[in-house]
Amino acid sequence: MLDEFISGKKKIAVVGMGYVGLPLCIGLGKAFKGVIGFDISDSRIKDLKSGTDRTEEVSAVDMREASVEFTSRPERLREAAVVIIAVPTPVSSHNMPDLKPLESASETVGKHLAEGAVVVYESTVYPGVTEEVCGPILERHSGLMSGRGFRLGYSPERINPGDKQHSLESIVKVVAGQDNETTDLLAGIYGKVVKAGVHRAADIRTAEAAKVIENIQRDLNIALVNELSIIFHHLGLDTSKVLEAAGTKWNFLPFKPGLVGGHCIGVDPYYLTFKAQEVGYNPEVILAGRRINDYMGKYIAGQAIKELIKTGSTVNKSRILIMGFTFKENVKDVRNTRVVDIYRELNEYGVQCFIFDTEADKAEVKEEYGIDLIGTPKDFSPYDGIILAVRHEKFSKFSIKDLRAICNASPVLIDVKGVFEAGSAAAAGFSRYWRL
Numbered sequence: 001m002l003d004e005f006i007s008g009k010k011k012i013a014v015v016g017m018g019y020v021g022l023p024l025c026i027g028l029g030k031a032f033k034g035v036i037g038f039d040i041s042d043s044r045i046k047d048l049k050s051g052t053d054r055t056e057e058v059s060a061v062d063m064r065e066a067s068v069e070f071t072s073r074p075e076r077l078r079e080a081a082v083v084i085i086a087v088p089t090p091v092s093s094h095n096m097p098d099l100k101p102l103e104s105a106s107e108t109v110g111k112h113l114a115e116g117a118v119v120v121y122e123s124t125v126y127p128g129v130t131e132e133v134c135g136p137i138l139e140r141h142s143g144l145m146s147g148r149g150f151r152l153g154y155s156p157e158r159i160n161p162g163d164k165q166h167s168l169e170s171i172v173k174v175v176a177g178q179d180n181e182t183t184d185l186l187a188g189i190y191g192k193v194v195k196a197g198v199h200r201a202a203d204i205r206t207a208e209a210a211k212v213i214e215n216i217q218r219d220l221n222i223a224l225v226n227e228l229s230i231i232f233h234h235l236g237l238d239t240s241k242v243l244e245a246a247g248t249k250w251n252f253l254p255f256k257p258g259l260v261g262g263h264c265i266g267v268d269p270y271y272l273t274f275k276a277q278e279v280g281y282n283p284e285v286i287l288a289g290r291r292i293n294d295y296m297g298k299y300i301a302g303q304a305i306k307e308l309i310k311t312g313s314t315v316n317k318s319r320i321l322i323m324g325f326t327f328k329e330n331v332k333d334v335r336n337t338r339v340v341d342i343y344r345e346l347n348e349y350g351v352q353c354f355i356f357d358t359e360a361d362k363a364e365v366k367e368e369y370g371i372d373l374i375g376t377p378k379d380f381s382p383y384d385g386i387i388l389a390v391r392h393e394k395f396s397k398f399s400i401k402d403l404r405a406i407c408n409a410s411p412v413l414i415d416v417k418g419v420f421e422a423g424s425a426a427a428a429g430f431s432r433y434w435r436l
Contacts, residue, residue: 008033029066110141297341324390
């Protein structure tokens with residue numbers, strides 16, 4: 001059966017050309033002919049057709065080498081024997097699962113679903129969503145019955161934006177189908193792309209659960225070191241030095257404190273806790289970790305205020321440069337960035353904040369957060385302090401002396417990621433230095 005996909009006689013479609021969908025689409029397009037890349041955004045499709053990926057996750061060379069037809073016409077989905085849905089699964093302002101993007105994509109696919117097709121979901125969800133939420137939507141809009149007129153599958157994404165080492169091809173892919181035949185098909189298709197191999201999960205719900213706990217585990221580990229960082233500051237200890245010493249043991253996990261944002265780690269735990277509460281169990285450890293990580297932006301802002309006061313600066317109307325706004329280093333993605341928590345908390349104190357980022361799209365930040373990014377770090381200098389919030393590689397061109405040069409007489413440096421050392425900051429002329 002794979003031969004028909006390789007030749008293009010049977011087609012594969014990927015719905016959602018974002019950070020997950022586009023790399024998958026290009027990977028499939030190198031192994032199979034006539035892959036369809038669908039997105040509802042006409043501008044996104046126009047860019048991709050011209051060989052431009054604004055997320056910079058896929059190169060123009062890779063796009064040229066892949067057999068992919070990009071389109072915003074949903075009727076093209078009827079050509080596909082396998083449809084893979086890779087759309088975001090965010091949370092609401094109250095940290096409740098927001099399935100609207102997934103439901104909307106399922107509705108679109110259902111309206112244009114060919115009989116006998118397989119619909120695969122890659123979005124992170126709680127156990128049961130694929131079969132209990134998405135399946136009925138597909139049935140309602142296609143007029144077909146799940147398991148007979150079409151079949152369901154689940155293969156959770158493991159894309160790490162900005163990470164060129166751990167790519168789609170190099171990470172084991174989990175697959176699960178509604179039946180053994182579907183699982184075999186998915187294992188064959190993904191196996192042609194993912195060189196690291198394929199793991200066949202027991203069933204779809206098992207695969208859904210496996211995906212959501214991957215990010216929960218990381219979230220909890222970061223929450224632990226974040227809490228340790230707070231404790232160590234109360235004790236007058238340098239967290240980095242403590243972790244360095246502890247890291248000499250062979251089985252010590254090398255996690256570091258920091259802001260936890262983005263569309264995965266800072267979001268996915270709420271999907272499982274929602275489902276847990278729905279079935280009558282109130283999770284404690286997972287939500288405790290979330291509370292700690294969600295608090296870190298406010299905590300960092302509070303420390304910045306304390307350091308300003310120690311220099312004798314007037315907090316109200318003081319000027320702070322925040323360097324970095326994306327949710328992590330070397331990516332353009334600003335979804336669920338926790339740097340905004342620092343910005344908003346400082347504003348509550350009357351601090352004037354100016355944000356500079358080498359990666360983030362200014363228009364996107366303005367639309368999403370109502371914030372105007374500045375063009376260069378010097379634009380509104382001199383500053384009373386600098387918060388180095390994200391460790392972009394492009395920031396490495398700014399030395400500690402460069403940062404000091406755009407500040408007032410007694411500035412503070414809040415080094416969230418521990419880029420510099422206290423000694424070098426003092427030598428450069430920073431009055432106060434603080435890091436997580």
